[in-house]
Amino acid sequence: MTLSAWIGGYRRAWESNDPDDILALFTPDAVFFTEPYATPFRGHEEIVAGWLAKRDEPGAATFTWExxxxTPELGVIRARxxxxxxxxxxxxxxxxxxxxxxxxxxxxxxxMEHPR
Known part of the structure; x- marks a missing residue:
């Protein structure tokens, strides 16, 4: 899977909030940090529960990235x-x-939130 395909899957999960779409993105033992020094969600159960607790409604956000x-082991993106x-x-x-x-x-x- 390429970085672009993974981001596409993330956007699909972001819009659907479907647990299967979320699970498809992560290994069973994955860790998900919502902020660099926050306690991460660990494993599928916590990732899905954490995602759904803070979910956006479909269509609420637009997302652009570059x-x-x-590399095969690492992807870093800048987004808005x-x-x-x-x-x-x-x-x-x-x-x-x-x-x-x-x-x-x-x-x-x-x-980082932009000033209003």
Whole structure:
């Protein structure tokens, strides 16, 4: 799986909030950091529960991104998330560590809210 395909799967899960779409992205023992120093969600059960507890409604956000670096083991992207109804915009930096099958073993996101 390429970085682009993984991001496409992430967006699909972001819009659907379907546990199967979420699980398809991560290895069973993956860790998901919502902030670099936050306690991560560990494993499929925590990742799905954490995702759904903080889910966005379908269509609530637009997302654009560009790769910073991509190898078979690592993807780093710079992105922008806009929530038009809320008037909020965020800059994002994602670091994704990949297993050989293309699923993430570790995901860390940094997000910074733009001034209004």
């Amino acid at each position: 790769p910073v670096t991509e 998330t806009d929530y038009p109804a809320l008037g909020e915009t965020y800059s994002n930096l994602w670091v994704i560590c990949f297993a050989p099958d293309g699923r993430a073993t570790e995901f860390t996101e940094w997000w």
